[in-house]
Amino acid sequence: MPVAMKFDLEKSLEILERTPDVLISMLQGISSDWTSVNEGGESWSVYDIIGHLIHGEKTDWVPRTDIILSEETDKNFTPFDRFAQFEDSRGKTLGRLLQEFKMLRERNIEQLRSKNITGEDLAQTGIHPAFGEVTLKQLLSTWVVHDLNHIAQICRVMANQYKEEVGPWTVYLKILQS
Amino acid sequence: MPVAMKFDLEKSLEILERTPDVLISMLQGISSDWTSVNEGGESWSVYDIIGHLIHGEKTDWVPRTDIILSEETDKNFTPFDRFAQFEDSRGKTLGRLLQEFKMLRERNIEQLRSKNITGEDLAQTGIHPAFGEVTLKQLLSTWVVHDLNHIAQICRVMANQYKEEVGPWTVYLKILQS
Numbered sequence: 001m002p003v004a005m006k007f008d009l010e011k012s013l014e015i016l017e018r019t020p021d022v023l024i025s026m027l028q029g030i031s032s033d034w035t036s037v038n039e040g041g042e043s044w045s046v047y048d049i050i051g052h053l054i055h056g057e058k059t060d061w062v063p064r065t066d067i068i069l070s071e072e073t074d075k076n077f078t079p080f081d082r083f084a085q086f087e088d089s090r091g092k093t094l095g096r097l098l099q100e101f102k103m104l105r106e107r108n109i110e111q112l113r114s115k116n117i118t119g120e121d122l123a124q125t126g127i128h129p130a131f132g133e134v135t136l137k138q139l140l141s142t143w144v145v146h147d148l149n150h151i152a153q154i155c156r157v158m159a160n161q162y163k164e165e166v167g168p169w170t171v172y173l174k175i176l177q178s
Numbered sequence: 179m180p181v182a183m184k185f186d187l188e189k190s191l192e193i194l195e196r197t198p199d200v201l202i203s204m205l206q207g208i209s210s211d212w213t214s215v216n217e218g219g220e221s222w223s224v225y226d227i228i229g230h231l232i233h234g235e236k237t238d239w240v241p242r243t244d245i246i247l248s249e250e251t252d253k254n255f256t257p258f259d260r261f262a263q264f265e266d267s268r269g270k271t272l273g274r275l276l277q278e279f280k281m282l283r284e285r286n287i288e289q290l291r292s293k294n295i296t297g298e299d300l301a302q303t304g305i306h307p308a309f310g311e312v313t314l315k316q317l318l319s320t321w322v323v324h325d326l327n328h329i330a331q332i333c334r335v336m337a338n339q340y341k342e343e344v345g346p347w348t349v350y351l352k353i354l355q356s
Contacts, residue, residue: 005211005339014208015336021203026329030192033183131346141343142351148337149353151204152330158193159326161183165319168309173320175327178356 007137009117012144017109019147020102023050026154028095034158035094046154050097051085053150057104059084061143062111068126068136069115075126185315187295190322195287197325198280201228204332206273212336213272224332228275229263231328235282237262239321240289246304246314247293253304 005011027035027046035046044052064077089097115121122137159175170176183189205213205224213224222230242255267275293299300315337353348354 004215004342007340007343008211011209011211014212018204018208022200025199025203026196030196031189033186033189034192037181037183128346134345134347137343138345138347141340141345142347145337145340145344145347145351145353148333149351152333152337152353155326155330155333159323159330162185162319162323164182165185165315166323167312167316167319168306169312169316169320169323173323173327175323175330 007122007141009122009140012140013109013112015144015147016105019053019151020098020105022151023053023154024098024102026151028098032094034161037157037161039157039160044153044157046157047089047094047097048085049150049154049157050094050101051089052082053147054097054101054104055081055084055088056146057101057108061139062108064126064139065112065115065136068124068139069117069121077126077128079129185300185319187300187318190318191287191290193322193325194283197231197329198276198283200329201231201332202276202280204329206276210272212339215335215339217335217338222331222335224335225267225272225275226263227328227332227335228272228279229267230260231325232275232279232282233259233262233266234324235279235286239317240286242304242317243290243293243314246302246317247295247299255304255306257307 027050038045038048059078060080067075067077092100117136122135122140124136125133126136126139128134156175156178159173163170163176166173166176205228216223216226237256238258245253245255270278295314300313300318302314303311304314304317306312334353334356337351341348341354344351344354
């Protein structure tokens with residue numbers, strides 16, 4: 001394997017600040033055929049994934065950063081609700097969700113920048129409900145990978161709509177195998 | 179599984195016409211740390227993937243559509259060169275490749291629209307070097323899924339840069355397992 005990057009706050013922000021525009025470029029105005037269908041069972045549609053990203057902006061990344069950096073002795077994170085979007089997104093268009101996500105992300109990046117996080121801060125810890133002690137560096141790295149994970153998932157959910165239509169090419173398209 | 183979409187040219191164009199802006203939103207101006215590293219061995223960096231997409235615009239999708247719809251009796255496709263980008267991209271910046279891809283894609287979509295493709299055209303066939311007979315509908319469906327496949331791959335290549343940095347969260351991030 002090539003040498004992987006070490007965590008870098010500015011380079012992490014390069015990804016985090018781009019995600020709303022990536023999603024808007026990809027999804028604003030496309031037919032709901034692409035965005036309302038899931039991969040079967042309890043899996044998520046594109047619409048559900050955007051609601052999940054919004055819930056993360058509200059309850060996960062910055063609130064957990066605040067817990068880690070606070071003076072309080074209780075460092076336990078509030079468990080994340082993976083199903084909150086089914087209630088929160090109700091009645092909203094995808095376009096409105098995309099704009100809401102963009103607004104929340106911009107505000108969160110501003111808040112993160114205003115903290116002037118140091119190398120020492122990155123080593124501070126909080127208590128994750130399943131993993132126990134985790135560092136701020138791990139939390140912020142996860143925020144970046146979580147964005148990329150869900151952009152890739154959105155691609156996969158949409159690609160699967162044409163799984164039959166590609167015929168024999170399916171064997172060359174890794175996204176249809178996963 | 180939910181009912182998948184049937185091929186629809188307009189809905190396919192919704193994806194195809196968005197891809198250049200998706201890639202520009204994601205990649206224009208970010209540090210080369212994210213874009214110059216591959217996943218080891220003969221795998222591709224983000225930079226290599228954009229070169230591959232450019233080569234597809236030049237030699238694959240529209241030229242093969244032309245073969246399928248032509249009056250010629252020889253319907254054999256020219257085999258696609260999966261390594262052409264290593265020569266073609268040499269000396270070009272990623273920003274320049276992104277603009278080149280956008281320009282080529284716009285031209286190809288114009289050409290595709292100008293053909294006024296009918297349902298009968300979609301059933302016409304060409305000869306793929308590995309698969310034999312394939313339809314225009316399969317080729318155009320594959321063009322769409324191929325875009326989504328490589329956007330997802332770009333996300334994965336970048337996410338893998340932080341594979342170690344996320345610590346225990348790796349188990350929740352499907353993109354790091356594939």
